[in-house]
Amino acid sequence: MPEPIARARAFSYSYPDGGGASLRDVSLELEPGTFTVLAGLSGSGKSTLLRALCGLVPHFHGGEVAGELVVGGLDVRTHGPGELAAVCGTVFQEPETQVVMGGVRAELELPLEHRGEPPAAVGRAVEETAISLGVAHLLERRTDTLSGGELQRVAIAAAMVHGPALLLLDEPTSQLDPVAGDELVWLLRRLNEDWGTAVVLAEHRLERCLPAADRVVALVEGRVACDAPPRDYLAWAAEAAPALATPAAKLFSLAGLPERPASVKEARTGLRAAGVELSASPPPTPPRARRKWWARNGRRPLALDIRGVWFEIEDGPSVLRGLDLQLLPGERVALMGRNGAGKSTLLRLAKGVETPTRGRVARGGEVALLLQNPGDFLIHEHAVEDAGPGGVVAAGLAGREQANPRDLSGGERQRLALEVVLAGGPYAAVLLDEPTRGMDRAHKDRLAGRIEELAEANAAVMVATHDTEFAASFAERIVLLGQGLVIGDGTPADVLAGGRHFSTEVARVTSGAALMPEEGARMLTREEVPG
Amino acid sequence: MSFVPVYRSRPSALHAARAGVGLAFCCAFALVGALFRHPLLLAGALAGIVVAGAAAGVGREVGRSLKLALPFALLLAVVNALVYQGGDTLLVRGGEFLGRRWEVTLEATFEGAINGMRIVVLIAALGGLMSAAVDPDELLKAVRRVSFRSALTATLATRLVPVLARDAGRKGDAVRCRPDPPGRLAVARSTLASALDRAVDVAAALEVRGYALAGRPAHRAPPWSRHDLRIAATAVAVAGLAIGGAVAGVGRVESYPTIELALGPAEIALAAAFVLLGFAPLAGRAARLGVAGA
Numbered sequence: 001m002p003e004p005i006a007r008a009r010a011f012s013y014s015y016p017d018g019g020g021a022s023l024r025d026v027s028l029e030l031e032p033g034t035f036t037v038l039a040g041l042s043g044s045g046k047s048t049l050l051r052a053l054c055g056l057v058p059h060f061h062g063g064e065v066a067g068e069l070v071v072g073g074l075d076v077r078t079h080g081p082g083e084l085a086a087v088c089g090t091v092f093q094e095p096e097t098q099v100v101m102g103g104v105r106a107e108l109e110l111p112l113e114h115r116g117e118p119p120a121a122v123g124r125a126v127e128e129t130a131i132s133l134g135v136a137h138l139l140e141r142r143t144d145t146l147s148g149g150e151l152q153r154v155a156i157a158a159a160m161v162h163g164p165a166l167l168l169l170d171e172p173t174s175q176l177d178p179v180a181g182d183e184l185v186w187l188l189r190r191l192n193e194d195w196g197t198a199v200v201l202a203e204h205r206l207e208r209c210l211p212a213a214d215r216v217v218a219l220v221e222g223r224v225a226c227d228a229p230p231r232d233y234l235a236w237a238a239e240a241a242p243a244l245a246t247p248a249a250k251l252f253s254l255a256g257l258p259e260r261p262a263s264v265k266e267a268r269t270g271l272r273a274a275g276v277e278l279s280a281s282p283p284p285t286p287p288r289a290r291r292k293w294w295a296r297n298g299r300r301p302l303a304l305d306i307r308g309v310w311f312e313i314e315d316g317p318s319v320l321r322g323l324d325l326q327l328l329p330g331e332r333v334a335l336m337g338r339n340g341a342g343k344s345t346l347l348r349l350a351k352g353v354e355t356p357t358r359g360r361v362a363r364g365g366e367v368a369l370l371l372q373n374p375g376d377f378l379i380h381e382h383a384v385e386d387a388g389p390g391g392v393v394a395a396g397l398a399g400r401e402q403a404n405p406r407d408l409s410g411g412e413r414q415r416l417a418l419e420v421v422l423a424g425g426p427y428a429a430v431l432l433d434e435p436t437r438g439m440d441r442a443h444k445d446r447l448a449g450r451i452e453e454l455a456e457a458n459a460a461v462m463v464a465t466h467d468t469e470f471a472a473s474f475a476e477r478i479v480l481l482g483q484g485l486v487i488g489d490g491t492p493a494d495v496l497a498g499g500r501h502f503s504t505e506v507a508r509v510t511s512g513a514a515l516m517p518e519e520g521a522r523m524l525t526r527e528e529v530p531g
Numbered sequence: 532m533s534f535v536p537v538y539r540s541r542p543s544a545l546h547a548a549r550a551g552v553g554l555a556f557c558c559a560f561a562l563v564g565a566l567f568r569h570p571l572l573l574a575g576a577l578a579g580i581v582v583a584g585a586a587a588g589v590g591r592e593v594g595r596s597l598k599l600a601l602p603f604a605l606l607l608a609v610v611n612a613l614v615y616q617g618g619d620t621l622l623v624r625g626g627e628f629l630g631r632r633w634e635v636t637l638e639a640t641f642e643g644a645i646n647g648m649r650i651v652v653l654i655a656a657l658g659g660l661m662s663a664a665v666d667p668d669e670l671l672k673a674v675r676r677v678s679f680r681s682a683l684t685a686t687l688a689t690r691l692v693p694v695l696a697r698d699a700g701r702k703g704d705a706v707r708c709r710p711d712p713p714g715r716l717a718v719a720r721s722t723l724a725s726a727l728d729r730a731v732d733v734a735a736a737l738e739v740r741g742y743a744l745a746g747r748p749a750h751r752a753p754p755w756s757r758h759d760l761r762i763a764a765t766a767v768a769v770a771g772l773a774i775g776g777a778v779a780g781v782g783r784v785e786s787y788p789t790i791e792l793a794l795g796p797a798e799i800a801l802a803a804a805f806v807l808l809g810f811a812p813l814a815g816r817a818a819r820l821g822v823a824g825a
Contacts, residue, residue, distance in 0.1 A: 054739050082743025090739040097732035100740070102538065102690055106668035113675070114741040119751040140540055144693050158740065353704055369708045376705035379713045379721040406728070424710025 003073075004029040005087075005166050005198045006053055010067035012049060012222075013057055017407075022048040025067070030200065032165060035192045037209050038202040039226075039233070039244050040219035041440045042409045046202035049219065050168045053200065054090040055081035069274055072165060085111070088166035089159030093174050093438065095151035104146070104154050105139045105322040108161050115162065129161045132194070133187065147339070149180030153187065167191070169201045173208065176436035177339040177466050178501070185209045204440050207246040207469075207505050210234075211263035218244060234260035243441045247505040247517050254521030267509040276524065288476065299454035302364050303327045303428040303460035304350055311345050311361030311484075321343045322359065327429060327460035329364070332451060334471035334492075336462040336502055337481035344372070345466035346481070347431045350462075365428030372434045374417035378405035383416055391419035396446065411443030418450065429460040436467050448474040468504045472496055472515040536592035536663040537693070543587035543664070544758040544818040549670030552763045556583075556812075557661035559769035563805060564652030566773050569782030571794065573648045575802030579653045579809025586813035589663035596659025597651065604647030611643025612636075617787045618811075674750050683742070687733060695726050738771040757820065761812040769808050776801050 006029070013023040023045050030036060038046045051057040058065050059080040069076045072087030092098050095480055101107040108126045117125070130136040133381055135157050146154065152172050159167060169188070185201075187480035189212040192199045203209050210216070216233035218226040218241065226236040237245040238253040238260060245253065248267040249260045257274050261267035304327040311320040319342045327333060335343050348354040351369035370377070380386045384401035387394075392401050395415040397408070404411060414435055422430065432451075436444050442466075451461050451474050462479075465471055471478060471492065478495040480488030480502060488495045488502075496503050497512035505514075506520045514520035540546060545553055560583075563576035584593030618638025626632030667689050674682040705787050707711050755763075776782060782798055785791040811819065 054736055056738060060735055060738055080743055081738040082741050085739055085741035085744075092732070092736065094732060096694055097729055098736035100690060100733065100736060101668050101686060103666065103668045106672070111740045113672075113748040114744045116749060118749050122749075142539060143690070144537075145539075162741075211559070243711075348704075351708060353707055366710075371705055371708060372702070373701060373705075375725070377709065379706070379717050421708055423712070480573045 002032050002444055005032045006030040006069070006200075008067070008069045011052065012066040013052060013071045014046075014064045016062040016064075022222050023052065026069075026219075026222070026224055027215060028224055028227055030166070030198055030314065033192070033196045034210055035189065035199045035214045036207065037129065037213040037216045037230075038200060038219065039206055039237075039266070040202075041243060041442055042411050045222040047170050048222075050090070050170050052076060053084075053166070053168055055079060055084035056086055057358045085164070086115075087164055089156075089162075089164045089169055090165070091152070091155050091159050091169045092174050094123055095148050095155060095175060097224075098155050099143045099146075099151055099158070102142055102144070104141050104143060107143060107154055107158050108139075111162050112159060115455050117162075125161050125163075127374040129157050133157045133160065133191070147180070149176050149183065152176060152180070152184055156187070158190075160195075160197070164197070164198070166198045168417070169199070171202055171204065171438055173203065173205065178208075178468075179338065181205070181208060185212055192399055204242070204438065207248065211265075212245060213262075223301075230262035231260045234262060243445075245442065248509050250517035251506050251509065251514075251520045251524075254517055255524040257524075261509075264505060264508045271509070271524075291369070298379050300328055302362070303329045303331070304364065304367070305360075305362040306346070306350065307360050307362075309346075309349060309356045309361060311342070311349060311354065312357045319484055320349070320356070323481075323485055325479065325486060327462060329428065329434075329458045330455050331460045331462075331477060332455050332475050333460070333477045334461040334475035335462055335481065335493075336466070336468075336471060336473055337487075341481040342484045343481055344433050347433050347462070347464055350429065350431055355373055363428060365426070366424065367429045367431065368421045368425070368427045368429045370418050370421050370433065370435060372437070374410075374413045374435075376415060377420045378419040378454070380405070383408070387416055387419040388423060390482070391423055392416070394422075395419045409445075410438045411440065414439065414443070415446070415450070418447075422454075426457065427454075427457075427459045429462065430454050432463045434464055434466070436465060436470050440481045444470050466495055468502060469516075472504050478502075536589070536596055538660055538663060538665065538667055541588040541664075542566040542819075543589075544813050544822055545583065545587040545660075545664045545762060546666075546825045547756065547822040548758040548762040549753070549756075550666050551673060552653075552759050552766065553665035554661060554670060555766040556762050556769075557656045557665065559766040559773070559807070560809070561653050562770055563773045564649045564656065566777045567782045568649065568784045569792070569798060570643050570645060570648060570784075571802045572776075572782045572805070573645070573652055575798040575805035576652050577648075578653060579807075580652070581809075582806060583809040583813060584655075584660050584663070586810055586818075587660075587664050589660065590683040592663035593655055593659040596655050596662070599658065600651045600654035601775045603654070604644075604651045605684075607647040607650060608643035609641065611646060612640040612728050615642070619788045638790055639790065641790055645784070645786070672748065676750065679748070683713070683737075691726075691729065691733065694729060698722070698725055698729065757817060758812075758822070761799050761818070765808050765812040769805065772801060772804055772808075 006448055008026045008028050011023060011026045012021050014021045035525050036374045038044050048057060052069055053071055055076050065077055071084055074084055099107055108129060109122050112125055130139055133153060135153050138154060173184055185208055188199050191197050201209055210230045213230050216228060216230055217224060226233055234245055234249040238249055252259055252261060255268060259270035261270050306323060306325040309320055309323045310318060332398060337343050347369055349356050351367050371525045378386050381404055382402050383392050383397060383405055386405060395410060405416060435447060454461050475492055479486055480495055492515055496515055497507050504515045506517055507515050510520050515522050560576050560580050569574060581593055584590045612635050616634055619744055620637035621634060622637050623635040671682045671686045702722055719769030732757040781801055
């Protein structure tokens with residue numbers, strides 16, 4: 001057995017604010033060259049464990065440590081992040097604040113200069129790393145001109161340029177669209193296979209990274225609750241922590257099938273093994289024409305009426321090109337499309353934060369808009385000053401009125417910010433821009449419940465999201481944007497079942513026959529599965 | 532669009548030259564503003580900066596820096612005209628106010644305008660041309676060998692300015708979306724707190740990149756390119772002409788008690804030289820060789 005790259009023995013840690021232990025008796029060993037996924041709900045200790053592995057805990061954050069944690073032969077209690085940086089590279093969630101320099105080449109050179117490497121070695125390491133990680137074309141770019149996905153790749157390159165044996169990543173895909181997120185996970189897998197780098201990846205969207213993983217460590221309230229290969233982990237999650245199971249695993253569990261597939265391919269194989277014959281993926285159903293739908297509902301008053309709207313940027317592109325969209329009161333709509341398709345712009349125009357360069361936006365009453373970063377809405381020192389006593393309760397934070405919003409988790413901040421924008425209701429329309437970024441499944445379910453309440457109160461709710469599973473869970477209508485126009489508009493079954501990219505994991509497993517695990521399981525148990 | 536010019540890679544000889552040489556080129560024109568008070572020479576230097584900016588593809592950035600500098604220049608001219616009472620040519624006779632006479636003379640106005648023009652030259656050379664055409668990372672890399680932490684702090688400050696500007700813009704949008712917009716003080720306090728959060732995040736990123744080790748970067752001596760040589764030669768020529776002209780007494784100006792302005796062949800030749808030297812290293816086929824990706 002090779003010497004582990006990291007070893008924890010009864011390691012516990014508490015932050016200095018006295019809020020209780022964030023890690024409790026963690027014992028594990030990470031072998032060189034393995035790909036480990038850290039799973040767990042928000043606040044379970046994933047980020048803290050990563051920060052301990054890179055030495056920020058306790059040297060940067062302070063606090064109390066017990067037990068032992070050794071990384072690359074260095075004890076984190078006595079060696080700080082500077083020394084541990086020789087052994088491990090670290091990439092955080094927010095791309096913007098971890099890229100330090102103004103140019104990409106300078107960013108990659110910096111860690112090597114810190115180590116006093118000679119110029120020739122710096123030049124060679126930068127070139128080789130950039131080529132291997134697919135950022136060679138970005139070397140002469142300024143960092144403030146890069147997209148989120150490009151920034152994350154540059155951050156990974158900067159973390160790997162000195163050749164560490166261990167790479168730690170804290171939800172690196174949470175700020176990215178699904179395509180950039182998938183590319184990043186496969187880049188990590190290649191890095192793991194080609195370079196032999198051990199990867200530890202904390203992630204909420206497990207369906208994205210389990211196919212690449214050798215092993216999953218699940219944390220519950222700071223303790224290691226499961227440490228197993230992906231399929232065994234999914235078997236554990238199905239029983240002990242359903243919120244941590246992937247949709248395909250949940251489908252199999254609900255249908256009573258014995259397998260716990262870690263990927264769509266495994267799930268399809270599992271279904272075939274169970275005697276379920278899947279037909280070839282049907283061609284995408286043409287979305288129902290909106291005009292027809294509108295003809296059926298045309299006499300009802302509209303919550304939002306957007307007609308012929310253009311949004312053209314001076315010296316820039318036309319983000320929206322004569323877009324038409326009508327929302328009825330009480331409708332639950334998911335607005336989807338790739339990055340740059342115009343989702344956020346459409347929401348801003350609907351609220352009136354921006355003005356269309358052509359076209360008309362009519363509102364059936366007040367419109368509430370929650371922008372992407374909930375922290376921007378939380379101005380005061382105490383939660384109650386921002387949202388009021390009723391808002392704090394509605395956000396599920398009763399008893400924490402005096403909490404500083406910055407001390408809340410991402411999901412809690414999102415809920416509180418939503419109540420801040422809803423304070424002046426009632427609203428004809430409520431618009432949410434990417435509210436599930438970095439959220440665990442439990443928080444998403446709670447948000448879906450709140451959307452249901454708002455719709456029952458007759459508000460049209462439109463949510464811009466990349467998260468197909470979330471969209472399928474709350475929406476009755478999916479609007480797909482592309483090139484500044486509506487390119488798909490219909491029920492979730494119409495739009496998400498036959499899509500190649502915009503589809504749920506269960507839809508991909510069942511060739512579009514079902515979108516959600518519950519629906520798929522009903523179908524399987526009713527018809528296909530023998531016995 | 533940023534009001535303050537920021538560096539962007541462009542295919543020009545000035546961008547392709549090493550940062551130290553680009554800095555010297557800009558500083559040479561700034562030196563003219565520091566050494567001379569003659570309006571023709573200052574205009575020549577300013578024209579040199581503008582043509583250099585246009586030839587390097589940063590004409591708009593230099594133009595923005597001029598817009599930024601003009602209010603300062605105007606303020607300086609007005610304040611000097613109001614505060615200094617010297618000069619024989621009375622333009623405006625003011626009354627007694629606050630225990631003193633307020634008079635505006637042609638000479639004081641002229642002196643204020645000259646000082647304003649010098650400010651414009653300095654800002655256009657350093658705040659406009661240099662900010663837009665000289666890579667700050669390369670520049671600070673040279674400084675890092677002398678004072679590693681100071682240079683890195685300066686780099687971070689440069690990097691964080693646009694990030695914080697975007698944060699402030701986002702927060703402003705969020706405030707507009709609130710049904711009860713909070714007071715400006717609360718927003719300002721929150722923005723400051725966000726800036727501190729950003730700073731902590733960046734500090735953590737630096738820690739895990741081995742900042743604590745802070746070794747002195749090794750010296751690098753890449754070969755001199757044709758652009759390095761041409762622009763360095765121009766910088767030396769501009770600085771040499773400026774220093775030589777100042778020593779020889781070219782561009783003599785007296786504002787008080789009456790305006791005396793030397794305007795001979797030496798002044799005209801020197802001003803023309805500044806304009807030509809601004810353009811010369813960036814013109815012709817040689818200036819376009821191997822500049823892509825700079």
